[in-house]
Amino acid sequence: MTTAPGIPTAAVSRLVTYLRILEELEREQILNTSSGVLAARAQVSAFQVRKDLAYFGRFGTRGLGYTVRLLKRELTRVLGLNRSWNVVIVGMGRLGQAIANYPGASEYQFSYVGLFDVDPDLIGQLLEVPTRREQHVSIVKRALNEPRRLPIEHIRDLAAFTAQQPVDLGFLAVPPEHAQTAAQSLVEAGVKGILNFAPTLIQPGMTEGEGLQEISDEWRDVMVENVDFLVGMKRLAFYMLNPQLKDQDPEGST
Amino acid sequence: MTTAPGIPTAAVSRLVTYLRILEELEREQILNTSSGVLAARAQVSAFQVRKDLAYFGRFGTRGLGYTVRLLKRELTRVLGLNRSWNVVIVGMGRLGQAIANYPGASEYQFSYVGLFDVDPDLIGQLLEVPTRREQHVSIVKRALNEPRRLPIEHIRDLAAFTAQQPVDLGFLAVPPEHAQTAAQSLVEAGVKGILNFAPTLIQPGMTEGEGLQEISDEWRDVMVENVDFLVGMKRLAFYMLNPQLKDQDPEGST
C-alpha cells in the first residue's frame, strides 16, 4: 500500500508551517506576501511553496503575490482548523501537563474538555487549561481568555464521559508500556482520532497480537498520528556524527 | 539543495524505530528475529526494513535472520548512541521539565548536565533529572539510577558553563518568540547541536534578518532538528477531515 494519490504527506506538514508563518506576518502587520518570502521563512524553495499551495487551490494573484489574510483563512480552512476540536488528554504526568498548557494549541481550535489518568494521586486534582482565544476579537471583547479548571478523572470513566459530550480527539501522553491499552480505551469510548506522544507505535487492531493484525471494527475509521520526540533526539545524534548526510531539512513530518 | 546522496532522511527515523523494537524484543526474551517481524512491528514493509539496514551494512544471516542482540548493538553504533551526549535544556517551563523527566531519553545516552531559563522564579530551583541507566547491569550493580538534582541557572551564564564542561547538545523548550535568541545563545556558547521544541523554525544565521541569510561563522557547523508537536496536532485534524488522503503512515520523521 503506497501513498494515496494526490497530496504528499510532507506537503501537509509544510502547509502547517506556512500557516504559522502567515500568523507571524500578520503580527508584523505585513499585508501581502509572496512564495519567495514564505519559502525563506519556511526554509524550502519557492517552487515548493507554490506547488504545495496548488494542491489545494489558487490563492494568489499573478504578478502580485498573496494577501496574508486571505491565504491564512484558506489554509486554516484546508487544514480543518476553522472548526473546534474537542480533545481529551490521557496521561496527566509531566508531559500531559505540558501539552495541556502549551499555549499554541489552544489558539488553534483545540479545546481541552477532559483529562484522564490512572494515578490516584492525580485523580481529582484540578488543572488549569487555557481556553480557546478568539482570533479576531470583535467589538465586544468576550472574556474567553480566562483559563478553565478541569478535574483529572480516571480512565475507566472515559466511556461515560464521551457518552455525555462529544470528543473528537485523544492526546496520549502515557508511558510507552501503557500506550496501547490507553489507545484501546480511547477507541472503545468512540474517539476517532489519536495523537500518540508515547515512544511506541499504536497498533490499530488488538492490544495483544503476534501474528496478522486483524483490524477490528472499532478501529476501522480511527486515525492515528505519532509524535515521538525521542526520534528527534536520536536523529540529531546521528546527524551530529554524519553531517554530510544532512540536507536542507525538508521538515520531517514530525 | 536537495537531499544529500545516499541515505534518505526517513530511513534514519525508521532506524530509530527498529532500534526501539529490538529493545522491546530483548525485553521479551526473543533472541532472533527477521525483517518480517521488524516490519510488522514498525508498520512498514519487510523490503523497507532490509533496504534501510542495507544502507549501513550487512547485519543478518541469510536463511536465518538477525540476532536481536547483534543488530541492536550495530544500530546503536550507527545512530551514535554508543557514546554519551551531554545535554543542556534551555527553557525550564512545563515542557522543559517534561523533557528533563522523560524516562526514555536518559536510557539512550542523553545525559542532562545543565538547565537554563530566564525566569527569576525558576532560577536557583533544584530539579531532579534521571541519570543514565546502565543498559546491561554488570555483576556489581552500580548505583547509577539515583536521580541527580540540577539547579536551574540563568541563560546569561550559559557560556561560562560550557567553558567549564563540554556540552554536545542543547534542547530548546522556550516560547516560540524567544527560540531564535535562545538558539543564538547556545551557538555563542559553542553548542553544535540543537533540538528545537518550539513551534518555529530556527534560522541558522542571524537573529534578525529580512533578506538573504548570511550564514555566520559560528553557525557554520551547527546542526538543528525541529520537533514541533503542533504540527502533529494539525496534521491529525487534516487527516480526520480527509481520511482518504492518509496512507499507511511511513513515520513522518519528527
Place this chain on the structure above:
DNA sequence: GAGTGTGAAGTCATTCACAGCT
C-alpha cells in the same frame, strides 16, 4: 516587471524479484 500556476523533466525513495547463503 513581477510573481503565480502548472505541465514536464528530473531526482530521489520505495517496491519488487531474484540471486545467494545457511
Place this chain on the structure above:
DNA sequence: AGCTGTGAATGACTTCACACTC
C-alpha cells in the same frame, strides 16, 4: 526451504521552465 542482500523497475516527490496574469 527460508530469509537476507541488492540491482532493476516502479512510483512519488521535487525542481524546473515557462505561459499567463496583473
